[in-house]
Amino acid sequence: MDALLLTTGQPDLAFGEMVQLVEAIARHLGPTSLLQHLKELELAATKAWLLSSSEVEGLIRYKPRVQKGEQQFTRGSFCFILKWQS
Template sequence: MTVQIDPFPVAALLDRYNLGKQAVYNRIDALDIKTFKQGNKSYITASDVELLDQLHDHISAGGKMDDFKSPKAELMNSPVDTLDTSSRLVDRLLPTTGQPDLALGEVVQLVEAIAHHLRPAEPLQHLKELQLAATEGWLLSSSEVEGLLGCKPRVKKGEQQFTRGSFSFVRSGKIGNQSAWKVVRVN
């Protein structure tokens, strides 16, 4: 099982899809995904990563970016997302008959999208994720560590670990083409 960390660093998408920077940003633009900055790094949400995964699967199966249709993308880019109450989607949700015309799945996606935008950001979420990685003994890739810390993991020459805040990061082999890091809680 892959743990999705929200927010997700845009830089990690290059390795995730084995694409260049411009190709990743073309996909982000095509899906009208809004990136946001924390420090000098760009991030997207975990739900945006799911949408990019769907597009990647579509393209890998021979599809084109222009013909990609996702119910989630249609809901996320609908006028409801911009709080336009004249939306046909709102009319389908509460038609004059009193019975919703939306399928249950569409309603669930709409509620999840609204809830996601209303959820306050948790400033200590990265520490919770690091504690979980330390407790579970997970190895994190360099890009995952960078996404959690906001800086690239670096060790001094001849050393195999560095400490940042309450955690030490011990180089422990490779994950793909990146270093693997074991997270250890410092007492």
């Protein structure tokens, strides 16, 4: 009986490489716990880090928007202040 071999044309990965790949994908997909994004926001606030709009969006999973004439955006218990860079 003939066996059918399916392949993607890609080289086979060793088990350790496969684990590393899966871990990298998991890190890219987002926080490992439901509250991890809040911990990261709290750390950024404590350290007074300036975050870009895209970094904030990545953490809160919502595009920050300010109303015309306003300079702050509130989401949950966090208030984000718009700061223009010149």
